Amino acid sequence: VSRFEGVSMAPADPILGVSEAFKRDNSDMKLNLGVGAYRTEELQPYVLEVVKKAEKKMLEAGENKEYLPIEGLAAFNKATAELLLGADNPVIKQQRVATVQGLSGTGSLRLGAAFIQRYFPGVKVLISSPTWGNHKNILNDAGVPWSEYRYFDPKTVGLDFEGMIADIKDAPNGSIILLHGCAHNPTGIDPTPEQWEKIADVCQEKDHMPFFDVAYQGFASGSLDDDASSVRRFVARGIELFVAQSYSKNLGLYAERIGAINVVVSSPEVATKVKSQLKRLARPMYSNPPVHGARIVANVVGDPTMFDEWRAEMQAMAGRIKTVRQRLYDELSTKDKSSKDWSFVLKQIGMFSFTGLNKAQSDNMTDKWHVYMTKDGRISLAGLNLAKCAFLADAIIDSFY
Numbered sequence: 001v002s003r004f005e006g007v008s009m010a011p012a013d014p015i016l017g018v019s020e021a022f023k024r025d026n027s028d029m030k031l032n033l034g035v036g037a038y039r040t041e042e043l044q045p046y047v048l049e050v051v052k053k054a055e056k057k058m059l060e061a062g063e064n065k066e067y068l069p070i071e072g073l074a075a076f077n078k079a080t081a082e083l084l085l086g087a088d089n090p091v092i093k094q095q096r097v098a099t100v101q102g103l104s105g106t107g108s109l110r111l112g113a114a115f116i117q118r119y120f121p122g123v124k125v126l127i128s129s130p131t132w133g134n135h136k137n138i139l140n141d142a143g144v145p146w147s148e149y150r151y152f153d154p155k156t157v158g159l160d161f162e163g164m165i166a167d168i169k170d171a172p173n174g175s176i177i178l179l180h181g182c183a184h185n186p187t188g189i190d191p192t193p194e195q196w197e198k199i200a201d202v203c204q205e206k207d208h209m210p211f212f213d214v215a216y217q218g219f220a221s222g223s224l225d226d227d228a229s230s231v232r233r234f235v236a237r238g239i240e241l242f243v244a245q246s247y248s249k250n251l252g253l254y255a256e257r258i259g260a261i262n263v264v265v266s267s268p269e270v271a272t273k274v275k276s277q278l279k280r281l282a283r284p285m286y287s288n289p290p291v292h293g294a295r296i297v298a299n300v301v302g303d304p305t306m307f308d309e310w311r312a313e314m315q316a317m318a319g320r321i322k323t324v325r326q327r328l329y330d331e332l333s334t335k336d337k338s339s340k341d342w343s344f345v346l347k348q349i350g351m352f353s354f355t356g357l358n359k360a361q362s363d364n365m366t367d368k369w370h371v372y373m374t375k376d377g378r379i380s381l382a383g384l385n386l387a388k389c390a391f392l393a394d395a396i397i398d399s400f401y
């Protein structure tokens with residue numbers, strides 16, 4: 001008898017499994033609104049022009065394939081911290097940021113969670129309800145306890161700010177609060193600047209430590225600085241915090257697995273020690289990170305012309321999604337004869353729209369309309385184009401009623 005007899009079949013991933021189901025569907029009306037990955041108006045994946053330019057330059061440079069240091073490519077680590085915090089941020093000048101290149105956002109969150117498990121044992125991480133499907137997996141596998149804070153209010157299809165604040169206040173002092181820096185996934189609902197200030201007040205009152213997940217910087221509003229303003233507010237208050245970054249969406253480097261974990265601490269000495277311990281955690285996990293994506297980011301950010309081109313392409317991607325959002329809203333509000341208020345489609349920001357469709361209704365979207373989406377009612381607008389908005393509106397209205 002095989003020793004693997006007891007191994008059961010793992011369930012399909014709630015997000016990545018949707019793409020697998022989509023691929024198996026041979027209907028020509030199928031639409032993949034599952035995975036949060038940008039598609040063009042022709043519904044094709046998109047390699048940014050500036051990435052192609054950087055790769056051409058890198059190829060001509062004839063760089064080698066030697067191991068990176070455990071902490072990653074130095075030029076990338078410098079660029080990514082400056083992109084996040086602003087090059088002139090005092091914490092950078094004071095060298096109070098420990099930055100380690102991570103395997104994109106997921107790997108950076110996992111490395112941060114491993115650090116928490118080792119140095120803050122038993123401290124609970126509070127995550128939003130709902131949140132990105134993989135947050136719970138990452139915390140569970142890192143052995144970090146978590147609980148949820150209220151976030152989405154189905155009645156207003158908006159932020160349950162009072163509930164969020166109450167739950168964060170109720171948490172034991174010194175808890176860790178996982179916050180989406182911008183473009184909350186899956187709701188697309190972000191706190192207002194005033195609400196961010198209040199969240200920072202409570203974190204300081206309770207000595208909570210924020211852990212920002214910044215997977216969409218520049219992709220949500222089109223502005224790198226605006227999308228990092230939540231993080232910069234907390235840093236400006238002298239709060240120690242973690243920030244995980246990803247270049248999957250804003251630079252389209254999904255499969256290059258490039259991101260970073262940043263830890264903002266009270267002194268350069270502490271930052272050095274924290275970085276050394278992050279390295280000690282990374283070494284047995286994957287030893288050192290892949291070089292290609294790090295070089296692309298460093299080249300793009302390091303060249304003013306390419307950096308400007310990147311910003312223009314990012315705004316174009318964010319802009320296309322906003323156009324599709326508007327068209328979907330127009331189609332829904334004209335086609336739906338009920339008095340339902342569809343304005344949430346316009347109020348939400350980033351890649352996703354949290355439709356309020358329940359599981360059975362989401363199943364109908366797939367079974368009857370061949371629209372693939374996650375079962376929490378989230379649709380990725382990045383996978384939608386203008387031509388398909390009328391069809392999608394028909395599917396949503398049919399599924400709601």
Ligand SMILES: Cc1ncc(COP(=O)(O)O)c(CN[C@@H](CCC(=O)O)C(=O)O)c1O
Pocket residue numbers: 015016034035036037103104105106107132133134180185213215245246247248254259
């Ligand atoms: C909030 C958040 N954090 C981290 C990540 C991790 O992305 P990396 O590629 O590891 O940097 C995602 C990607 N979420 C998308 C993409 C598919 C997935 O990984 O689930 C999504 O929710 O569809 C995310 O939405």
